[in-house]
Amino acid sequence: MTRCRLCGSEAMTSVVDLGATPPCESFLAADQLDKPEPAYPLHLRVCTDCWLAQIPPLITPEETFSEYAYFSSYSTSWVEHARTFVADAAARLGLGTGAFVVEVASNDGYLLKHVVDRGMRCLGIEPSVNVGAAARDAGVPTLTEFLSPETGSAVRAEHGPANLVVANNVYAHIPDVVGFTEGLRALVADDGWVSIEVQHLLTLIEENQYDTIYHEHFQYYTVASASRALASGGLALVDVELLPTHGGSIRLWARPTEVAGEPTRNVSDVLAREKAAGLQELSGYTEFSARVAKVRRDLLKFLITAAERGETVVGYGAPGKGNTLLNHCGIRPDLLPYTVDRNPYKHGRFTPGTRIPILPPERIAADKPDYVLVLPWNLRAELVEQLSFVHDWGGRLVFPIPELSIAEVAS
Missing domain, CATH: 3.40.50.150 (Vaccinia Virus protein VP39)
Structure with missing residues (x-):
């Protein structure tokens, strides 16, 4: 990106580079898993003339x-x-x-x-x-x-x-x-x-x-x-x-x-x-990239440690923001075997890039995992209430943003 889309300035400075990821809402059907999947750079910059933060328009709204x-x-x-x-x-x-x-x-x-x-x-x-x-x-x-x-x-x-x-x-x-x-x-x-x-x-x-x-x-x-x-x-x-x-x-x-x-x-x-x-x-803007890297390290450390202990971690939600997190952290089904979502449109599909299966929410109660990684962390208050049944078997919720936190579920 060489010019600001608002003021036209060329004074563009990097804020954080998240690598290349697929479009976050491009959920995959089962018959797409053996096909190529396009990925695009995800690099946030800020215009130092008008201070609009922006990424290049690599995919169209259409x-x-x-x-x-x-x-x-x-x-x-x-x-x-x-x-x-x-x-x-x-x-x-x-x-x-x-x-x-x-x-x-x-x-x-x-x-x-x-x-x-x-x-x-x-x-x-x-x-x-x-x-x-x-x-x-x-x-x-x-x-x-x-x-x-x-x-x-x-x-x-x-x-x-x-x-x-x-x-x-x-x-x-x-x-x-x-x-x-x-x-x-x-x-x-x-x-x-x-x-x-x-x-x-x-x-x-x-x-x-x-x-x-x-x-x-x-x-x-x-x-x-x-x-x-x-x-x-x-x-x-x-x-x-x-x-x-x-x-x-x-x-x-x-x-x-x-x-x-x-x-x-x-x-x-x-x-x-x-x-x-x-x-x-x-x-x-200068310290943001380093704090982003810490979120990634902390989440991966938690998931790897849980796997080595034989503890189960599954996901809750399949929001667009979750797919940025999963791809940036390199999380695959070996660390997160599935996630669930209330939207039936996503059931039977797979997360873009990371290929994690998306299942109905009832699967959590059936499997009784040790931890539930909450991907739509912005709905924390709503989901703590919705997921209160996880407490029944001693399960806990994990929130990755703004920093890793592991919470008991209120009964």
């Missing part, structure tokens, strides 16, 4: 999202997060039954179904054919399309401007930052609001969350770099909220530049935190 393995509704806590957001946004913005809400990357309707329940008009824009079909089956109107300025203008012409445009966990997934932001501006009413949730680079670095670096995440935002990205498409940052989701996220509230006004104190407070952490100078 390759990743035309058929997608992630269904948001399988996370109980995420559905509740969406329900709370809809209720709070309706109160904050005064949205009644006449309002029009658009969600970009609406997945299986996990959020917009709460909009439907409140009697508001809505539309999902979701590029993945399979998850978009699930949303329509759930009664959520959904357009199968990628957002571009042209798509935004066409939706506005057909349905009218949106009072609220929601873009949760998608702003990192698009290599054309400027074009996507222009699409958001095309969708939103001239006096409307845009709400974006995206992982915060501050917590990613502070908490060693390197497994959230993968090929479908093209960039990694601070509030400072996100504000610049929004401005590139005619939007201005008005407010920001710090959220616990995905290990630490930011919710960006933006409006068309002409009506935005001055940002809130929250914005200046978070900008000050980012500056204090060194994220607008190289000092905030």
